[in-house]
Each structure stands twice: as structure tokens, then as C-alpha cells.
Amino acid sequence: MFKKILVTGGAGFIGSNFIRLIIKERNWDIINLDALTYAGNLDNLRDIEDNPRYQFVHGRIEDRDIIRDIISEADAIVNFAAETHVDRSIKDAYPFITTNCIGVQTIIDTIREAGDARVKVLLHVSTDEVYGSLGPDDPPFKETTPLAPNSPYAASKASADFLLRAAIKTYGIPIIITRCSNNYGPYQYPEKLMPLMTINAMQDMPLPVYGDGMNIRDWIHVDDHCRGILAALEKGKIGDVYNLGGECEKTNLEIVKLILGTLNKGEGLITFVADRLGHDRRYAMNIDKARNELGWFPKIEFEQGIYDTINWYRENVDWWKKLLKNAK
Template identity: 45%
Template sequence: MRILITGGAGFIGSEFVRNLLSGDATSQDTPRVTILDKLTYSGNVANLATVAADPRYTFVEGDICDADLVDQLMPGHDVVVHFAAESHVDRSIAGSGPFVVTNVLGTQVLLDAARKHGVGRFVHVSTDEVYGSIETGSWTEDWPLAPNSPYSASKAASDLLALAYHRTHGMDVVVTRCSNNYGHFQFPEKMIPLFVTNLLDGKRVPLYGDGGNIRDWLHVSDHCRGIDLVMRSGRPGEVYHIGGGTEVTNKELTARLLAACGADWGSVDHVEDRKGHDRRYSLSIDKLRDELGYTPRVSFEEGLESTVVWYRENRAWWEPLRQKAAL
């Protein structure tokens, strides 16, 4: 099986690649992967160092919006797994243009090329943020979309476009929507790595509003295992939720990170709430569990502890990224 992976040098994409290539490189049954990544500020080839010499691995630096390049790369691939996206909500609030271009137009370029060249399956990786906010209960896959940020609106548009290609053209498209990811190699602008790296440097951390916003946290390895299940066995035209099963408030998460980094609440700045800040996310994972046998394996306690340890021991990876992004 030959797989084209977009955004494979990013946080989640690189985890997926490393997992795919963790088997015997001499086996004929293991996948061969082509990675297409623009290497924007959050893409990093260092994330793929452990597999760079693998004969099943090919890396191409390029933009998913480059139709000519995508058309050249697509032939011969059996599956597309589409991670590439602009994904930081705060950046989308400051300027939505790159989010619309990459997340919507880039997805359209990939879908057109996959259809033209007869790719067998297109896996579109999305987010729970497309639903907006939910006070009680959990979203099911048929819940109406109601995004509240430019980022989530661009992802909702790309979801609908991908599903439209299934309904209109009969393409084998599946969509996954995940809850908040965390783990090693996450770019230090997202909450957990931002707070950890700040606290390790003796800096302060910003807590939005009253800290009562609730998120479900999903370890990146569980997320990638869920995507792999959907890639191999999901039903065409379906949406599948991948969640971690641990909902905590931002205030509770801050307390855990302070304790893990040996800091206290004197290191926290209470800042004005983010515009359009969704109050609570919660995904039902019943469909993925019942159809494909998915359950999260990494407990939040174990995953958070190992994540803090990783950032403590890998300054050489994150310090240059912080400097480059002026974080």
C-alpha cells in the first residue's frame, strides 16, 4: 500500500508516519509513504529523523495548493491521508486568509487530483471544533456543524467539501474529527507545550477568562491509532470521532502543569478571554468503538507526565522553534 501523507512533518502527521514505519522495513506488507509538507513554521523535518533513512519513506517539500505538484505526486498512491492545515485558532482570529487558502482550497486541489488518478481512499483529518460548543452531553457524528472561529469554519468547509466528493463523484472519502491533541513534538504555541516550555524557563503563562473552558484531551498516539483504523476499515462516506475520554477545565489543566513543572499560581496571568471562545467540547466515540474497536489506551495522567518529561529533556528541539516564532 502506497500512502500520500500531507502535513507529515507536523505534530500529528509525523506521529502517524513514525507509527506506520515502525515495522520491519524488509516486509512487503508494510506501507510505503510519500510525505508532502510545505514546512511552514510548525512543520519540522526533525520530527521525522528516526525514519528518514527508511527505504519506504519519501519526503517532498511543497504546498498542497500547488496543483501541478500535487498532480505529479498523486499517481500510484492507494490512499491519501490529509493532515496538512493551518490550525491555530488565535492566528486565525488575527488573519483568516491563510486558513481559507490552505484548509479549503488546498483540500480541493488534493480531492481533484485523487479523483483524477483513481486513488482508492481519501482520509480527511478534521477537528471537533467544527461543532462549536456544547453545554451538556456529547456530539455524535451527525450533529450539525456550527463553527465559531475562522479556523473551525475553514475546517468545517473542508469537511463538507470532502464529503461532497463522495456523494457527487462516488469517491471513497472518510472524515475523522478529533478532540484536543497533546504529546511530544507538538509546536509550542498550543496550550500544553506553551505552558510547559514557559514554566521550564521560569516564565509566566496566560489563562484565558475564568479558566472554565472544558476540553477533552487525546494523546497523539491514540489519535493516530484511530486514524489508522479508519484508514483501513472505515466505511466510505462516513465521519468518525476520535476522542481521549478525559474532559478537564483549562484551570484544572493549568494546575496540573504548574505542579508538574514545580511552579505555582504566581506564574499565571489571567488574561482577557479569546474572541468567540467555545466553552466546552465533547465527542461521543461510540461509533468508532462499536464499529472498529477503538478505545484510548493512554491515560491522561500518564500521557501528561510523559509529555512534560519529553519537553524537559528535549530543549534542543523546542528552543529554536520558540525563538523562530517569537513565543
């Protein structure tokens, strides 16, 4: 289907898992363009870095010259590159606007500039957080739910979705957007709930839980998300948005207790801390469109997925210890 794809942000959590999936299941060449921010880590790709089909380029998506050079060779782009941590966006939104908005507009402009030589498709990886927060009895978000982001992170991602929408309508740029719920799995930077709690529990350190711990997220294994992105890339309709999710709503407290139970640690490690500013209460995704139109659905059962993930962090202590040592 494609000869060569550009993956941006491929040294991060989801991007590195996606590259591994493509190496295994497709014969496409891959260029991974990554800025190597605190969240980008080439250790995430050690097992495939010598593969002749894989090439790494160090650079930023806001750099038009780099993007121009690469897209002259690639026939698809999958954009994972982003600033992704809500807490960091609350402290300083600026890097989020730079990468998540200006970076996305740079990719759009560069595709536009390439004219007929442009890529066949730009798949942009977005998030359920663009939809805002649900009440306990609200139906899950659909692709048609109006965007109502509440954190600077979510607002920067929603802005990107609007810029992409405008690029489709105004210039006919071939874009597909996927919006996914909370991912868990190997290689996730240990500032996010699942790896942070797992690593703290392993070290008998306190597990900081925001507010009353009753905020609900929909959880999906990163491999299911990556398969969903691939399905959208190959079968999605240009100009469309596809929700992806695990159909697995859990409170943060449930997740933390599950991690403690799996690691045989006591619940005394749970420490309630002041709630995150503007903390969204609940996310849930309606994934009927992806199921019906892409034939995709999440396959990894949550209990097994989380058990395997906890074991991965147990078995890869050197990986996370190195990250914690160099933490920025």
C-alpha cells in the same frame, strides 16, 4: 493493505507521529508532502528520515501538479495538512481558507481527474471544533450533530468537511473523515496550550490563561489519535465520519495546574488574560461509533500521558529552543 501512502502535513505535530507509527507497525512506503510552514519541522522526523520507505517532498496541497504526480504512485492519502492555530485564524483567516479549503478541494479535484487510476481512499483529518460549543449539561458531539463552527479556523475545517461530503455524494470519491478532540504529546508546536504552558513554566515565565480558565476541552494523547486514524483508514466505511476523542474533559485551568504541579512550580506563574474572541466554552466527543465499528478506543491514561509528555519537553530542550529562536 496499501503499498504506498501519501501523508500531507507530515512534518507537523500529529502527522509526524502518524508517520512514525506507520513506519513501525506497517510495511507501507510513505511520501510526506509538506509546505514547511512555521508549524512544519523536519526535526520532528530526524529518527526516520533515512528510512528507505520514507520520502519527503516539499510542496503545498494546493499545487495540483505536485498532487497529481504523487497520487499516480500512492494508493491512499491521509490529509493532515492545515493551518491549525485558532488565534492565528482570528488575526488572519486567509491562509486558513487557502490551505484548509482550497487545498482540500485541490486534492478532491486531482483524485477525480485521475479517474480509475485514483487512490483507494482519502482519509481527511478533521476536528471536534467543527461542531461548535457545548453547554455544561449538553451531551457530547455525535457524528450527526450539525456543524456550527465559531472561529475562522473551525469554519475553514467545517467548510472542508462540507466540500468532502459533496465530493462523496456528487462524484463518489472514496473519502473517510475523522474528527478528533484536543491532542497532546511530543513534537507539538509551542503555541498550543500544553507545550506553551510547559515550556513557559520550565523557564519561570508567566502562564497566560484565557478568561476564567474554565473552558473545557476533551484531551487525547496523539498516539491514541494516530491509532484511531489508522483504524479508520483500514476498517472505516467509505463515505463515513468517525469521531475520535479521549473521553477526558478538563478545564484549561486544571491542565495548567497539573503542569505546574508536575514541574514543581508555583501557581503564582498563572496570569489570567483577556478571553479569546468567540472562545468556545466546551467540547466533548461521543466516540461510540469508532468504538463499535472500528474496535478503537483511547488507551493512554491521561495522568500517565501528560506526565510522559511534560518529561518529553523537559528532555528535548534543544528541539523547542530552536523553534522559539526561529518563531514566525
